[in-house]
Structures are given as structure tokens and as C-alpha cells.
Amino acid sequence: MTLDAQAAYPRLGMYIGGQWITSADRSHRVVNPATGETLGELPLASAANLDEALHGAERGFRQWRATPVAERALVLHEAARLLRARVDHIAAIATLEEGKTIAETRIETMACAGLFDFYAEEAKRTYGRVLVRPAGTRSLVVHEPVGPVAAFAPWNFPVHNPGRKLGAPIAAGCSVILKPAEETPASAMAVVQALIDAGCPTDVVQLVFGVPDEVSRHLLASPIIRKVSFTGSTAVGKHLIRLAADTVKRTTMELGGHAPVVIFDDCDLERTVETLAIGKSRNAGQVCVSPTRFYVQDAIHDRFVAAFTQRYCGLKVGNGLHADTQMGPLANSRRISAMAEIVGDAEVQGARVLGGGARNDGPGNFWQPTVLADVPLTARVMNDEPFGPIAAIARFRTLDEAVDQANRLPFGLAAFAFTENARQANLIADALESGMVGINTTGLAAADAPFGGVKQSGHGAEDGPEGLMACLVTKTIHQV
Structure with missing residues (x-):
């Protein structure tokens, strides 16, 4: 692999309401950490952009939760296939903007594909329970998608982190507003593009970038968002937990370690x-x-x-x-x-x-x-x-x-x-x-094992059946 890959670095943008937005009043300069050279200018979301993403996620959730699980699985399987087919291109982009070796970014891209495949099948095993009741009555325990998810991913795994934030909620029937790190935007764009090309409906995934505190405050203040998923430092995680508490949103926090x-x-x-x-x-x-x-x-x-x-x-x-x-x-x-x-x-x-x-x-x-x-x-x-x-x-x-x-x-x-x-x-x-x-x-x-911490390293888990359950709520139905 040579530096010729830099010529293939894409024009940067956000995906909101089914459209790629490649210009904005504010932008962030993306730099190649190996050379110091500028790779591109990333548009940053305005409040109006975030509102549009929220309304899109609300529409997407209504559609996606009613979509049969087999159709959701087909989208995830096809996205996994596309990631594997595009692995050389995606790996080069990830190395350009994050710096890790091309061998690592290839493994990371394949792991993202594997995670999509796992959740495509795990979604079919979202079992409930039938409780023992007198004849002629029923009590059911069922699991339903939690709702639109605000997901925040860091820069250190620019392909796999977005995949983690998208795979489980999409399998569960949720819509997602994904805000990856501004340092590594093109990798996340590639993951989102694979889902779009695989047939994921327009409003199910929104991709935004911006000033982190502005974006998090805006999204978490909205009643549209029902769950927050964050990977990053303990200090920022505590801040987001406090914001989420105001509207009692469910949270999954994968925070710092040592x-x-x-x-x-x-x-x-x-x-x-x-x-x-x-x-x-x-x-x-x-x-x-x-x-x-x-x-x-x-x-x-x-x-x-x-x-x-x-x-x-x-x-x-x-x-x-x-x-x-x-x-x-x-x-x-x-x-x-x-x-x-x-x-x-x-x-x-x-x-x-x-x-x-x-x-x-x-x-x-x-x-x-x-x-x-x-x-x-x-x-x-x-x-x-x-x-x-x-x-x-x-x-x-x-x-x-x-x-x-x-x-x-x-x-x-x-x-x-x-x-x-x-x-x-x-x-x-x-x-x-x-x-x-x-x-x-x-x-x-x-893919099949929970990933998460205890104490001030967070709570909840991603990956495995536990990651899917984190995107579901439990409902009990009694019928006489």
C-alpha cells in the first residue's frame, strides 16, 4: 500500500434526511497524522441540521420498527458483504486519517462486517416469554425497540466503533443519529454508505459532525432520543449521563480504563x-x-x-x-x-x-x-x-x-x-x-461476547446478545 491512497480520500460530509451535506458555515480540518498534511474539510452541523436529523430519526423509527426482522437482517448481511468487498479502500481511508497500520484497519473493517452479520442473525432470536396463567388468559413478556438512539463514537477505531454504534440498534428496529469523531470522519462515512447501499431506508441512519458539546446537548435535550450510547473518556461520559438524566434516557457507557x-x-x-x-x-x-x-x-x-x-x-x-x-x-x-x-x-x-x-x-x-x-x-x-x-x-x-x-x-x-x-x-x-x-x-x-466495563469504566455492554438487549425495552401484556 502506498501513499497513492491519499488521492482516493473522499469529499467529506454529513448524511441527514437521506442527503449528503458537503458544505456548512463551519468546518473542521482533517489531518493525516503520519504527515501533517490536510486531507479535507469536514462540515459541522448547525442547530437546524441537528433538528432535521432528529425529525428524520423519528420518521425512520416509525418505519423501521414495523419492518419485519428478516428484512432488517438482509440489510445488515448485505452491508457486511459490501464492507468486505470494499475492505482495501476503507482500510486505506482509516489509516490515512487515524494512523494505525493498514493490517490493523483491514482487520477492523472485517470485524465490523462480522458484527453486522452477527446482529443480522441475533435479531431473529429476540425471544419473549409466555407466563403460566389460567385457561383462557394470557400474559406475555415481549421485547421492543427502545426508539431513536444518539450514538457517539471516538476516533481510535474509526470503522469498528461506528459499526458497534449502528449494528445492534438497527438489528433491534431502532433508528440512529451517529456522531463519530471529527478526526476520522471518512471511515464512518464508509460504514454508513455500506448500509445505504445495502437498502437501509433513508431516515434510519443519520450521520452528523459538529462541536461535541453543542451536538450532545442538542440531541440529548430532545424527547425524540430514547437512548444514548457513548464510547470515550470517563469525564465526558459523566457529563452525558447528567444530560441524559434530565429526560431519563437509557444509557450505555463504555468509558476509560487503565x-x-x-x-x-x-x-x-x-x-x-x-x-x-x-x-x-x-x-x-x-x-x-x-x-x-x-x-x-x-x-x-x-x-x-x-x-x-x-x-x-x-x-x-x-x-x-x-x-x-x-x-x-x-x-x-x-x-x-x-x-x-x-x-x-x-x-x-x-x-x-x-x-x-x-x-x-x-x-x-x-x-x-x-x-x-x-x-x-x-x-x-x-x-x-x-x-x-x-x-x-x-x-x-x-x-x-x-x-x-x-x-x-x-x-x-x-x-x-x-x-x-x-x-x-x-x-x-x-x-x-x-x-x-x-x-x-x-x-x-x-462479535458474540459483551464488551463493557464496571466501576467508573461505565455500564452496559456492546456486542453479543447483551448489546442487542441494550437497544430493547421490555413490555408485559396481560390479557383476560
């Missing part, structure tokens, strides 16, 4: 190092479930640190469109300054920088894979999610000590442990306060 990794002295060291180096480098660490706080048992600490530093810091960093790149740039320039502040604070607190710790020379938002050792708990990196390619390592002695350190923060999205002892694996999996736990793996996302 994933601990507990590495026991009986782990398969070579496999553990390889798994974590690859997992930590994914999307340059800009992943809500990225392994970040490494707790390594004393007996293997020094060996793990040496092997991991050599493997992780030896990764080739470069433009994600180049086939030999193993880690791309950070998505925007503000992440570079954030990394510098985090590393600087750790050094002041007494941590050792064993590799990386600086940005690469030249254009683009490239930060070196960084390993920090002997990091005290007071360091910022051990308390605030770095959301970048920084691995912070500390020691532990006993299982109880590791559990205490892993659970001490108010976050609980993802956690990992590496051990070859089955009993120890069971104990640590039960003890970790997290919505998702990986034992000897960093892979946590699957």
Missing part, C-alpha cells in the same frame, strides 16, 4: 513477552483496553523487563500505509505532548526509562515505544490512562499484593494475567474487578 497486567513467575515467558509487545503496540497504545500497568512477579521481573524492552522497543514505527510498519503514529498532535508530560513525571518520581521516551524526528505524530521500569504508584502513569505506547512496570511478590494493585483504581474495563497454573488463573480471574479479563491473551473483542 488495564493492569499481572505477570506471574510461572508464565510462559517467551509467549508472554510476544503477546504483550504486540498487544501494547496495537494502534500505538490508543486502545481503551490496552495493557498499561504491568505488575511482574519478583522471580522473573528482570528477565521479563529485559526481553520485553528489546522486543517492544525494536518495533518499526512509521507510516501505517507502508507494509513493513509495525506501529503507526499517534492520532493527533496533542497526544505527543501528553506522552512527554507522562514520561517526564515518571522520571521525576524515580522511574527508569529503559527504551523510547521521546518522539521521532521529522513530520507526523510519531512517539517511540516506551518502557518505564521501577515506576512508583505515585507516578501519573500508574493512575491516569496514558492512551499511548507507554508500558509502566512495577514488581509484586504475592497474589494478594497483585490483586490489591490491580484493583486500586476506580476503573474496571479490562485486565490481563499471564500464568500457566490453572488454579492461579481461576483465582486471579475471579479477583480482578473488571468487565473483561484476558488470561494469557490480550484479545477481548468478539
Whole structure:
């Protein structure tokens, strides 16, 4: 893949009321994080645009909820087929605007297609119950679509995040107003276009961009919106929960994490190092479930640190469109300054920088894979999610000590442990306060498995049957 893909970057726009809107009074400049070059100008929604999207979603819901589930499934299956057919083009667009490697964006696009296929079939299994009642009477429990959904997706998975926000509600019979990140608009446009081309009715999906707080306040104040789905930081999630409370909207919140990794002295060291180096480098660490706080048992600490530093810091960093790149740039320039502040604070607190710790020379938002050792708990990196390619390592002695350190923060999205002892694996999996736990793996996302956190990492789940149920309300019908 070469930079020729930049020539195929589309004209940017919003999809409202069945029309693409490619100009507005305000716009946002979209930048290639690998080069600093401008990719395009994104129109931003006005209040009138948002009102039009709301009215469209209201119309779309009335139509779509009455559409047989088999027809909804056909649309999702066809959209999945189109995503697979267009994978090279969509992956190139996603890499251009977000930065991750082309191999990652291909996987991401295929995962989005897989999610659409899963929900196409899962929608057919929205079963209710018939309660036991006297002869001649009936009591039914049924599930119905919740209504129009306002969905907010971040930039770090520019194809899969929009797919998550669209797949379950469309399968359930809801309409959706999707507001993805302004940094990565063309990827979301491609997902929406696949649904349109697959026959999704005009008003079922609306795609808007804008000043985030303006858009969220406007949409959440409307009684048309019945559910809010958000993926992003805990601070913004709390703000949206407060807005949603005014009209008692249902919410699904997938918020920030700070994933601990507990590495026991009986782990398969070579496999553990390889798994974590690859997992930590994914999307340059800009992943809500990225392994970040490494707790390594004393007996293997020094060996793990040496092997991991050599493997992780030896990764080739470069433009994600180049086939030999193993880690791309950070998505925007503000992440570079954030990394510098985090590393600087750790050094002041007494941590050792064993590799990386600086940005690469030249254009683009490239930060070196960084390993920090002997990091005290007071360091910022051990308390605030770095959301970048920084691995912070500390020691532990006993299982109880590791559990205490892993659970001490108010976050609980993802956690990992590496051990070859089955009993120890069971104990640590039960003890970790997290919505998702990986034992000897960093892979946590699957179409049929719920994805979500606990504590201040949010509530509710996306993916799996649980993601579909989050878009449904329960009704009990008694008939005599």
C-alpha cells in the first residue's frame, strides 16, 4: 500500500434526511497524522441540521420498527458483504486519517462486517416469554425497540466503533443519529454508505459532525432520543449521563480504563513477552483496553523487563500505509505532548526509562515505544490512562499484593494475567474487578461476547446478545 491512497480520500460530509451535506458555515480540518498534511474539510452541523436529523430519526423509527426482522437482517448481511468487498479502500481511508497500520484497519473493517452479520442473525432470536396463567388468559413478556438512539463514537477505531454504534440498534428496529469523531470522519462515512447501499431506508441512519458539546446537548435535550450510547473518556461520559438524566434516557457507557497486567513467575515467558509487545503496540497504545500497568512477579521481573524492552522497543514505527510498519503514529498532535508530560513525571518520581521516551524526528505524530521500569504508584502513569505506547512496570511478590494493585483504581474495563497454573488463573480471574479479563491473551473483542466495563469504566455492554438487549425495552401484556 502506498501513499497513492491519499488521492482516493473522499469529499467529506454529513448524511441527514437521506442527503449528503458537503458544505456548512463551519468546518473542521482533517489531518493525516503520519504527515501533517490536510486531507479535507469536514462540515459541522448547525442547530437546524441537528433538528432535521432528529425529525428524520423519528420518521425512520416509525418505519423501521414495523419492518419485519428478516428484512432488517438482509440489510445488515448485505452491508457486511459490501464492507468486505470494499475492505482495501476503507482500510486505506482509516489509516490515512487515524494512523494505525493498514493490517490493523483491514482487520477492523472485517470485524465490523462480522458484527453486522452477527446482529443480522441475533435479531431473529429476540425471544419473549409466555407466563403460566389460567385457561383462557394470557400474559406475555415481549421485547421492543427502545426508539431513536444518539450514538457517539471516538476516533481510535474509526470503522469498528461506528459499526458497534449502528449494528445492534438497527438489528433491534431502532433508528440512529451517529456522531463519530471529527478526526476520522471518512471511515464512518464508509460504514454508513455500506448500509445505504445495502437498502437501509433513508431516515434510519443519520450521520452528523459538529462541536461535541453543542451536538450532545442538542440531541440529548430532545424527547425524540430514547437512548444514548457513548464510547470515550470517563469525564465526558459523566457529563452525558447528567444530560441524559434530565429526560431519563437509557444509557450505555463504555468509558476509560487503565488495564493492569499481572505477570506471574510461572508464565510462559517467551509467549508472554510476544503477546504483550504486540498487544501494547496495537494502534500505538490508543486502545481503551490496552495493557498499561504491568505488575511482574519478583522471580522473573528482570528477565521479563529485559526481553520485553528489546522486543517492544525494536518495533518499526512509521507510516501505517507502508507494509513493513509495525506501529503507526499517534492520532493527533496533542497526544505527543501528553506522552512527554507522562514520561517526564515518571522520571521525576524515580522511574527508569529503559527504551523510547521521546518522539521521532521529522513530520507526523510519531512517539517511540516506551518502557518505564521501577515506576512508583505515585507516578501519573500508574493512575491516569496514558492512551499511548507507554508500558509502566512495577514488581509484586504475592497474589494478594497483585490483586490489591490491580484493583486500586476506580476503573474496571479490562485486565490481563499471564500464568500457566490453572488454579492461579481461576483465582486471579475471579479477583480482578473488571468487565473483561484476558488470561494469557490480550484479545477481548468478539462479535458474540459483551464488551463493557464496571466501576467508573461505565455500564452496559456492546456486542453479543447483551448489546442487542441494550437497544430493547421490555413490555408485559396481560390479557383476560
